Amino acid sequence: MRALDGVTLAIERGEFFGLLGPNGAGKTTLINVIAGLARADAGTVAVMGTDTLADYRRARRMLGVVPQELVFDPFFTVRETLRIQSGYFGIRDNAAWIDEVMHHLDLSGKADANMRSLSGGMKRRVLIAQALVHKPPVIVLDEPTAGVDVELRQGLWQFVTRLNRDGHTIVLTTHYLEEAELHCSRIAMLKAGRVVALDSTRNLLASVAGSRITVHVMARDGTQHLLQIEGHAALEGELARLRAQGVEIADIELERPDLEQVFLRLTKS
Amino acid sequence: MSFRTLFAKELLRFWKVSVQTVAAPVLTALLYLVIFGQVLEGRLQVFEGVRYSSFLVPGLVMMSVLQNAFANSSSSLIQSKITGNIVFILLAPISYLEFFWAYVAASVVRGLAVGAGVLACTTGFVELRLEAPLWAVVFALVGAALLGALGVLAGIVSEKIDQLAAFQNFVILPLTMLSGVFYSIHSLPGFWRGVSHANPFFYMIDGFRYGFFATSDFPPGVSLAIVLLSFLTVAALCLGLLKSGYKLRT
Secondary structure, eight states: OOSOOSOOOOOOTTOEEEEEOSTTSSHHHHHHHHHTSSOOSSOOOEETTEETTTTHHHHHHTEEEEOSSOOOOTTSBHHHHHHHHHHHTTOSOOHHHHHHHHHHTTOGGGTTSBGGGSOHHHHHHHHHHHHHTTOOSEEEEESTTTTOOHHHHHHHHHHHHHHHHTTOEEEEEOSOHHHHHHHOSEEEEEETTEEEEEEEHHHHHHHSOOOEEEEEEEOTTSOEEEEEEESSTTHHHHHHHHHHTTOEEEEEEEEOOOHHHHHHHHHHO | OHHHHHHHHHHHHHHHTHIIIIIHHHHHHHHHHHHHHHHHTTTOOOSTTOOHHHHHHHHHHHHHHHHHHHHHHHHHHHHHHHHSTTHHHHTSSOOHHHHHHHHHHHHHHHHHHHHHHHHHHHTTTSOOOOSSHHHHHHHHHHHHHHHHHHHHHHHHHOOSHHHHHHHIIIIIHHHHHTSSSSSOGGGSOHHHHHHHHTOHHHHHHHHHHHHHHSOOSSOHHHHHHHHHHHHHHHHHHHHHHHHHTTTTOO
């Protein structure tokens, strides 16, 4: 089976980039190839211009990956876990940054708790902290908010947005399309290992039809009907026609185009 | 720095559960000594002028060193693979050489810690002399490194706990028990003596015992060469697998 097929992508420095696609599209495989966890049969990957195979040490120092799976080492506390991760990246005295990361992720109160004793949401925060201990310029978040409560989700996005503002490149995969729409400036959509769309979020949204207007009408015999109008242009004419027929308008709903429509159109086709 | 951290992490890992990883194997070795020492003391003399329990202790010490060195690297790797936390090592800028040596060095430390524990607990009951201590130290170090490397190999190749358990129960345990821990291979019939010579564990036990009694079934220099060669072979195999990412990177 071919997990990825001819994927060519260039993510700019400082971008907040979204990688979307249905289950099995190849998002995590692509991240694993970038991170060196999987090896591609052909092709090359460079992180900040450094080849991930030829100079893997340099490339990995520039990359922080939050894995999708909720993995942890049950032998250690949160602080030990972060110290160990710092050491793997060759950083000896990292206490100040570890404290800062823990503070932003609301982990300070759990610093000396064993990883086993943490809730799923807390473990997710530690995974994010582990990816940040070496201050990587590129941060890859693979489904970072899966199974996470609203409070953490908001705190996480605030922190990640700040990191992006500070110049970090963020690569995000998520099933919550509203999160991608809100945060990502550019998006690639994968389907069966191929890139089926690569554009700015704005252009992708503009590529689907404009707003959809749903008019709830009450006929003379008292029955209710729905009338769907694509785009504002046709609205005035339709309303005039309804008024001429003496139909009563009960309600009007406005539905703006969203990433879900783009996603469904591209991945279902 | 990456090597030091991985090495320190591996030490901390077994130290945090030292009752299970150090104290329990020391107790097991002492039980062997009590049972076999009591039953065979006075009935069996292997070396001239050496009581059976004195002969047995170095064998038990070395057996503990070897089994625990293997257990350390193999169990750590398989646990990390099964729970998935090995990803933190694989994502880091750690070379395959650093990876290998960190696991082997931590295994050596655990093996020596358990061996030292067995030795310390038995010296009060059994008369021991150290005729050639350097030989004992060298065999303990190289033997532990060989078993630590074998543990790395088993940890890489195994995908499930029962695969590792099979390796431990059907390869490591018989090779250790049939290596002359409890007897001299000179007491075996010719065929089994020949079989014992094909067992690399025999050379480690015999060489280590030489450090205590300055007498052995096989010349210690040749034994050391065989053990070193075995280590180099296993190390080369491990490094090849680690470099290729076999069963670690997809």
